[in-house]
Each structure stands twice: as structure tokens, then as C-alpha cells.
Amino acid sequence: MSSYKRLFDEKNNQNWLKVSLGISLTKTALEPFVANVIEQFQNDGYKSILQKKCLLPGVSCRLCSTQNVIQCPTQGICKYLRNRTCKFHQNHTYRQCPSKICNDFREWIQIHHRFGGPSWRNSDAGRWSTDWWEIAKCYLPPDGYFGVHTVEMSDFNGLISVIMNCKYFQNYFTDNLAADSNVCTKVREIGRKLRHAPGLLVTDEDWKSCSDALKDLLQDPKYMKGDNHTKDAVDQLNKLEQDTLKVSDEEVLKVLQDSAETLKRLIEDSNIIKEKT
Numbered sequence: 001m002s003s004y005k006r007l008f009d010e011k012n013n014q015n016w017l018k019v020s021l022g023i024s025l026t027k028t029a030l031e032p033f034v035a036n037v038i039e040q041f042q043n044d045g046y047k048s049i050l051q052k053k054c055l056l057p058g059v060s061c062r063l064c065s066t067q068n069v070i071q072c073p074t075q076g077i078c079k080y081l082r083n084r085t086c087k088f089h090q091n092h093t094y095r096q097c098p099s100k101i102c103n104d105f106r107e108w109i110q111i112h113h114r115f116g117g118p119s120w121r122n123s124d125a126g127r128w129s130t131d132w133w134e135i136a137k138c139y140l141p142p143d144g145y146f147g148v149h150t151v152e153m154s155d156f157n158g159l160i161s162v163i164m165n166c167k168y169f170q171n172y173f174t175d176n177l178a179a180d181s182n183v184c185t186k187v188r189e190i191g192r193k194l195r196h197a198p199g200l201l202v203t204d205e206d207w208k209s210c211s212d213a214l215k216d217l218l219q220d221p222k223y224m225k226g227d228n229h230t231k232d233a234v235d236q237l238n239k240l241e242q243d244t245l246k247v248s249d250e251e252v253l254k255v256l257q258d259s260a261e262t263l264k265r266l267i268e269d270s271n272i273i274k275e276k277t
């Protein structure tokens with residue numbers, strides 16, 4: 001018998017755990033995909049900047065802070081203190097990048113954001129020319145990701161946000177990610193529902209629709225369907241549906257810890273934001 005059945009006696013609790021496991025194994029399958037696409041995206045941006053500015057290959061910049069490349073005032077970032085100085089730009093003001101790279105990277109990130117509002121506060125502009133994850137962080141939700149330093153450290157919601165917010169990902173999807181309802185909005189909804197499931201209870205019907213939505217994402221024909229990681233995840237989801245997936249105690253524990261960590265981080269970061277604003 002699978003261990004989640006021993007740990008959770010109530011059927012609807014078992015469904016909650018199934019959804020959590022389904023999200024966890026989908027997230028694991030998405031990690032290399034998101035990493036590969038963002039690395040390619042950063043590489044494309046870097047090459048186009050070198051070309052535009054006639055710079056030599058290999059040139060990078062470590063001199064700029066995020067404050068240096070964001071103009072003041074920028075909506076949602078700049079906050080004015082009583083003496084009319086901006087809290088965000090208090091120590092570093094806006095200027096042109098001395099290496100002629102970072103301002104163009106800001107443009108590149110901005111024009112590829114689906115909703116026009118990159119999460120600048122998550123990111124360190126001084127690393128944009130060398131570290132693709134710092135670029136990815138601009139597409140994470142604005143709150144709750146201050147301390148997320150790798151693709152693996154991000155939670156499911158974070159990875160889905162990167163895919164949805166960065167328009168470059170459309171190159172890898174058949175489904176229209178600009179549509180109000182698409183494969184990504186549907187799975188994002190699952191994460192929300194799960195976080196708000198009263199008493200950790202999920203009905204059979206909800207579990208089935210969650211599993212279907214996860215599989216729809218993982219089987220998008222353009223790229224996902226042919227990827228080995230996503231194929232494995234779909235196999236595991238099918239087994240989870242049929243109650244034949246072998247799940248270790250460690251995996252169950254990891255899922256529970258991840259859920260607790262996500263909630264803890266959201267609470268901590270909402271406190272940090274309250275203090276900062």
C-alpha cells in the first residue's frame with residue numbers, strides 16, 4: 001500500500017496529498033525546461049546587445065545595481081519618504097551602465113514581460129550578463145521570492161509565473177499563453193485552490209480536474225510532449241490516478257515540508273514588505 005494512504009485515512013485528505021504530489025512531480029519536470037529556456041533567452045538578449053553596441057564577446061558588467069538601471073520614479077518600485085527622497089533609490093541613483101550592457105538588458109527584460117511589470121526588486125542587475133537565474137527572477141511574482149536563489153528553490157507557483165510572464169516561452173508552446181484561460185492559468189489555479197483547501201480536503205472531482213490540468217500542461221504538443229522529464233511526470237500522474245504510484249515516506253515528507261515552507265515564506269515576506277513600505 002502506498003504510504004500516503006497510511007498517513008492519510010480520510011479519502012479527501014488523500015486527494016489533497018495526491019494533488020500536492022502531482023504538483024511536486026510536475027514542478028520537478030518543469031525545472032530543467034524553465035532553466036533551459038531562460039538560459040537561451042538570456043543568451044539571445046546578451047548576443048543582441050553585443051551586436052547593437054558593437055561590444056566584444058565575453059564582456060560583462062558587475063558595476064550596476066538594480067537601482068542604477070531603473071528610472072525614478074517607476075510605478076510599484078519607488079516610494080517617497082517625507083523629505084521627498086525615494087526609498088528605493090536612496091543609496092544608488094539611476095545612471096547609464098558604464099559597460100553599455102545593463103540598461104539594454106533592462107529593456108530586453110521589460111519588452112518580454114507579458115504584463116509590462118518585471119519584479120525588479122527580486123533581481124540583481126549586476127548579474128544579468130552572467131547569471132540567467134537573475135533574469136528569471138524578474139518574471140517571478142513580486143512578493144515571496146527575495147531569498148530564492150535557484151530554479152530548484154522556487155516553488156511551483158514561481159515556475160508557472162516565469163512561464164506565463166516571460167513572452168519568450170510562447171516559442172515552446174502550442175497553446176496561446178496570452179489567452180485569458182490557457183494551460184498555465186489552469187494549473188496556477190490548482191496551486192491557489194490547494195493553498196486555500198479548507199481542512200486539507202480535496203474532492204474526487206477536484207483531484208481529477210487538477211490531474212487533467214497538470215497533464216494538459218505537460219503534454220503541450222510543441223515541446224513538452226517530446227521531453228523525457230515531462231513524459232515521466234505524466235506516467236507518474238497516471239499511476240497516482242490509478243493508486244499504483246509507489247511513494248516513499250521521504251517523498252511524502254518532502255511534499256508536506258514544501259507546502260509548509262511556501263506558506264512560511266509568503267508570511268515572512270509579506271511581513272518584510274509591510275516593514276519596507
Ligand SMILES: [Zn+2]
Nearest residue numbers: 072078086089
Ligand atoms: Zn525611485
Ligand SMILES: [Zn+2]
Nearest residue numbers: 061064097102
Ligand atoms: Zn552595468
